[in-house]
Amino acid sequence: MSEKYFSETFKPRFCDTDALGHINNTMVPVWFEGARDPVFKWFMPELDLSQWKLILAKIDATFHGQMYYEQPMEIRTYVGRIGGSSFDIYQELWQDGNKCASGTAVMVYFCYEKQASLKIPTEIKNTMQEYLFSSD
Amino acid sequence: MSEKYFSETFKPRFCDTDALGHINNTMVPVWFEGARDPVFKWFMPELDLSQWKLILAKIDATFHGQMYYEQPMEIRTYVGRIGGSSFDIYQELWQDGNKCASGTAVMVYFCYEKQASLKIPTEIKNTMQEYLFSSD
Amino acid sequence: MSEKYFSETFKPRFCDTDALGHINNTMVPVWFEGARDPVFKWFMPELDLSQWKLILAKIDATFHGQMYYEQPMEIRTYVGRIGGSSFDIYQELWQDGNKCASGTAVMVYFCYEKQASLKIPTEIKNTMQEYLFSSD
Amino acid sequence: MSEKYFSETFKPRFCDTDALGHINNTMVPVWFEGARDPVFKWFMPELDLSQWKLILAKIDATFHGQMYYEQPMEIRTYVGRIGGSSFDIYQELWQDGNKCASGTAVMVYFCYEKQASLKIPTEIKNTMQEYLFSSD
Numbered sequence: 001m002s003e004k005y006f007s008e009t010f011k012p013r014f015c016d017t018d019a020l021g022h023i024n025n026t027m028v029p030v031w032f033e034g035a036r037d038p039v040f041k042w043f044m045p046e047l048d049l050s051q052w053k054l055i056l057a058k059i060d061a062t063f064h065g066q067m068y069y070e071q072p073m074e075i076r077t078y079v080g081r082i083g084g085s086s087f088d089i090y091q092e093l094w095q096d097g098n099k100c101a102s103g104t105a106v107m108v109y110f111c112y113e114k115q116a117s118l119k120i121p122t123e124i125k126n127t128m129q130e131y132l133f134s135s136d
Numbered sequence: 137m138s139e140k141y142f143s144e145t146f147k148p149r150f151c152d153t154d155a156l157g158h159i160n161n162t163m164v165p166v167w168f169e170g171a172r173d174p175v176f177k178w179f180m181p182e183l184d185l186s187q188w189k190l191i192l193a194k195i196d197a198t199f200h201g202q203m204y205y206e207q208p209m210e211i212r213t214y215v216g217r218i219g220g221s222s223f224d225i226y227q228e229l230w231q232d233g234n235k236c237a238s239g240t241a242v243m244v245y246f247c248y249e250k251q252a253s254l255k256i257p258t259e260i261k262n263t264m265q266e267y268l269f270s271s272d
Numbered sequence: 273m274s275e276k277y278f279s280e281t282f283k284p285r286f287c288d289t290d291a292l293g294h295i296n297n298t299m300v301p302v303w304f305e306g307a308r309d310p311v312f313k314w315f316m317p318e319l320d321l322s323q324w325k326l327i328l329a330k331i332d333a334t335f336h337g338q339m340y341y342e343q344p345m346e347i348r349t350y351v352g353r354i355g356g357s358s359f360d361i362y363q364e365l366w367q368d369g370n371k372c373a374s375g376t377a378v379m380v381y382f383c384y385e386k387q388a389s390l391k392i393p394t395e396i397k398n399t400m401q402e403y404l405f406s407s408d
Numbered sequence: 409m410s411e412k413y414f415s416e417t418f419k420p421r422f423c424d425t426d427a428l429g430h431i432n433n434t435m436v437p438v439w440f441e442g443a444r445d446p447v448f449k450w451f452m453p454e455l456d457l458s459q460w461k462l463i464l465a466k467i468d469a470t471f472h473g474q475m476y477y478e479q480p481m482e483i484r485t486y487v488g489r490i491g492g493s494s495f496d497i498y499q500e501l502w503q504d505g506n507k508c509a510s511g512t513a514v515m516v517y518f519c520y521e522k523q524a525s526l527k528i529p530t531e532i533k534n535t536m537q538e539y540l541f542s543s544d
Contacts (some may be wrong), residue, residue, distance in 0.1 A: 010418060013442035015298045017291035019185045019341060021457055024287045025192050026166045033162055034421035037478065047478055049155045049429055056161050060196035069291060070445065070455055146282060149306035151432045155425035155477060157321055162423045170285035173342065183342055185293055205427060206309065206319055291457045297464050298441055302434045321427045328433050332468035 006077040023067035035075040061103035078133035085117035142213040159203035171211040197239035214269035221253035295339035307347040333375035350405035357389035414485040431475035443483040469511035486541035493525035
């Protein structure tokens, strides 16, 4: 069974390191948010900032191993859970063949004007289904 | 019953905002790590970077409400759990009377040279006990 | 002759360091911008983001000495030059009695709607005069 | 006459924006430093952090136009000046066909142990010559 995910690759920068000589942990939420762009586009194809419809409810990140300056990184972005108006995005950070970090972002489809959550449309749910993470 | 915690106050900066007009969520792990300095000092009183003895295993952050530019913030740092060699630091971010974010960092007392976890000394455990968060 | 400036003090964070063990240089523009808040308020007392009237034209930063984690820092903010619609803000970063960095931000009083620069009002110029840096 | 430069492309992230809806200016020094990696490698081919031999003396950045979220960016890195032990790196940030920012970093080839500047070797000077910026 093939597994579908969004892949983003980039190179960590010198200023991403800290005094212990590795990448500082606070970069991981930054990179994970950056790699959620394709998810934002499901709900807002034009990424119109004045019509934003997503709220971030919670994030977590687990650190499995050290991350290093200069070696390319890949972030793999999956759907972790599909709810009625909320959903989880599950992400992994890979460097040099190692899964260095993983984490989940709980997001809510939301109308800022009405201050109310919205039902995720069926067509978006169908797309989400394709990216559903299976730990097998 | 009085509750003991470390309090750090600071002012969010303009560049901490994002295009939605509020503080970007990725600042929260940065601020929480910054406010864990007193915890670092329990284990390394001189904060000697060449003798660092703590590993960050996991972080999470829950977002309870919007955070705004310019209004002072306070981070309250508690102990969430005391284990044998690992422990949880629980933190809250307050702004203008509202708890805007909260989160837990799972840390491990660790010897980098031996690549092995260390037992938390009793005197540090006793100090930790004083800062233990009680949700009552 | 007494010299007037805005003073902001804060504590650098662990994640502000880099793998060389000191504070990374890219933090200096972040801190300098953060310390320009009182300047922003001259032009926009409410800091209303929808009515922003300042443009940043240029920044520079000179590094005089290493900056270290944990030791408190002070940023001193002066006016460097008063023009018709543009002006310079000159800033110094002090740590442990040493001037570690200094820099100038060239700003323009500007109307985004008309896409045209505005004349700095006389009362603001008078205030600026009080904060004018003299290198004597 | 052909012009040689290092080109790095990347995608700005949502958290790089600020409340005015564009990319915040403080990202430019971060991106410029990140794009100086090939320059670091001239002096330290292995990028060995324990043998670092470059000091950053000064940076500046001029902002020519707004930078936007999501649109790919390119940084072009040139040599601006070749001195005895110091040199300038000149960089431009391009987005959507516009030069949005440019800046110069003054660097010094330096021995941290002896706390003394070093002469730039001839072979590195020859390589630098190839990347010399000509404004024609």
